[in-house]
Amino acid sequence: MQLKKALKSLVPPSLQARIRTWKAERAIAVFEAEWRESRRNAARIQVRRPIERILLVPPDPGTLMGALGDDAMVTSVVEMARARNPEVEIEVLTGRPVASEMAVAHGLKPVEIWESPHFVRDLDALLTKRRYDAVVALGADIMDAYHDFLGSAKMIAVVDLPARRGIPSSVLGFSFNARPNPRLAAHFAGVSPDVRFRLRDEISFERFGRFSPATSELVADSAFVLTPGAVADDLGAWIDAMHADGRKVIGINVHPMLFRDATDEQIATIVQRGADALLACAETARVAWLLLPHDYRGRLGDAVCLEPIRDRVAGILGDTVRHLDGRHRASTLKAVAGRLDGVVSGRMHLAIATLGMGVPALCATYQDKFEGLYRHFGLPDWLLLSPESFLVEGTFRDALARFIQQLPELTRIVGARREAVLALSRQNFTIFDDVAQTARIGSAGQGGSPAPVQDA
Template sequence: MPRRRVRAWLSDWIASRPPTLFLIPSDPWNLTGSIGDAAMIAAVTEVCRTQAGLEVTVLTSTDAADQAAHRLGLRTVRVAWDSEQAFWPQVDRQIRKKHAKALLVLGADVLDGGYGSEMAKRMLRIADLAASRRIPTAILGFSFNSAPAEDLRPAWAKLHPDVVIQVRDQSSLQRFEAFSGRKGTLVADCAFLLKEKPGQASEAVRAWTDGKRQQGRHVLGINFHPQLFKKREDFPRLGRSFETVLRKLAAEDGTAFVVIPHDNREDSDKVALRAFAAGLDQTLRENVLFVGEDVGPDEIKAIVSHLDGTVTGRMHLAIATLGMGRPAVALTYQDKFEGLFDHFDLPSWLLVTPEAAGEPEVLLALIRRFRASLGALTSQVQAHLPAVQQAARRNLDALGWTAGDAARQP
């Protein structure tokens, strides 16, 4: 076949394929080990496919990340994240090769350097590279803590002016703008766009909670994990506090609890919470259900729909709960929860430090107050939820898309 015809055939083949959106994850090594990351990726992917007609390609660095991406129906591009010299030519080549129509950065909670500044610098530089290639580029709603890494200041200052910067809560937005000198747009976390999907685990929770409610009991979800503490040896104290409180509340009115892991990585809350549930005595176990199966973020939303509320140390479990119209208590860390709760005008007493929750009398008083306020808090969450979901949709509005027209983006 003459070379000219080959080039024409390739050009026609490329034109016939769906346009490609590049997604830059915050964890290219595990991708979805954090169920919160999985929720954001799944939500964005669904919108990009169904409303914008885009094929989503994610940059990865390991076989595990590739497998996780393929389970979500994503295409992958393997790049050498751990090699500065090889990384940039690979990224630039892939963006050109795939004829990227847009690029989104999953900012999550890493762009303040809270987990190290090198990953944040690299993500910002990718966004800068894409924008310099005239590719529509946006950073999805991220949080920004009160003590950002100082060496990130130049990276933010040099970021291409066409990159759309979106921050997922008002408190983070104020901190970000004061630190960077750049303007951001207020949105809500894109995980609020994720739809629930029932499965075997959620159906088991539904059956169990239905039985408890027939007995006139409240049912609350709980989650806590070692990452809440800088010193991991402080974590067992929190577990003992929860055990004491669960026992007292069960004795008071039979309040039942569903223990929900929300991270599948090593040293995760799944390991810690499995040990916690297994250590309960038989009498208390009858009042506690442990979700032991690996479940995706969409089924997590189905699970929390059967609860009255949650007490959680994972922000995206709180987002799943609020997204299903239920209130949450937060064990705070990394300045994440304050801005999230502001979206719903929720009172500050719903926020507690892990150290304070390690005192049984503090945790008991908090959950008693939460239990007594469930009706009013639920109404408040449900009243604010439509506006929050609209704010979440603005993550993609920033690129100027309307349903189905992204394929026509230049």
């Protein structure tokens, strides 16, 4: 290993970059060639209802549920599948041993082929060997190849190939950004018209329709239907005590990822502005604060900002401020959010959990993720704060004060739309009831005959 590192250090960085690019393009070429071949050999099968076995593809097969948003989406699929058949077998594609171990721990059967250099060949063999009654992929925010072209292309292939065999296949509730990788266009255009691409917000639905003729449907995020867990007794007692004292209890979630590759100075500014806002609002309103982490990933995790905020205000605010210590599942945090009066969230799936419980959310936005979510509820744009709001003194403070003041009206707005949004979320899971996917549904574009996969 040391010799390998020493030899690598002798290679100029520019040449190393060229080698990485060559390897990536070679992997794409192998993938696309195998996809073409597998399409020619697909034989249709008869699926069963109620479902007896499904294949689940998580947003990140390398970790399975490394992020709490992934936990929320994966768990929602598992719950909805088991609602149809408590004995259903759920197999999940994984890419690494750590993800496979997590799958087993959650009662799922891992199929560790995602990182295979011959992924399509292995997938084809799997579809031949195992009888699946549905294939569902959680597209999340990866279907536009913003992060990884090959990963996005695999997500398309993993629903295309089973659909050609007559297996109901769908990509559930995903977002689509304004600048998708143009290389994906041919793959979407060539996909089986029986695949359903379900977009989780109206903005993404419109963008996808302009980019692709594939069959698409507007839904809401699958995590809206996640069953809330339980709130710990001591935390519940604290919330009740704050309410009994006439206080609104507000959840606070901010984190370093509001800025890409956040500097120490930017993190310090988030902490300073957050602490200042909590102290200022506590002077003008009867409030209590619950600092609410929703990501535990080291330097990118929420504690990097939330713990210093707590330390700055605790001496002044006393027991009216609390940090939720420990690590918790997405279902637990959803239950906690449901006990609060409002939540400030920098994480989209914490906002989804909050709104899904009928509680208003003020969001610090990033990566173009929140606008479509708010359109579902008809919430005003001023509830969406740019990361730069934390760089200008008083901006976050004023928005937080306005949020607290307007909580009664915002709660009414969220409550009025909540059931309709939950119904849209449940639309993701009609795939477990469908026997065949031959009908066209309200699509942004009409899927035609499958086009050939284009070489990169």
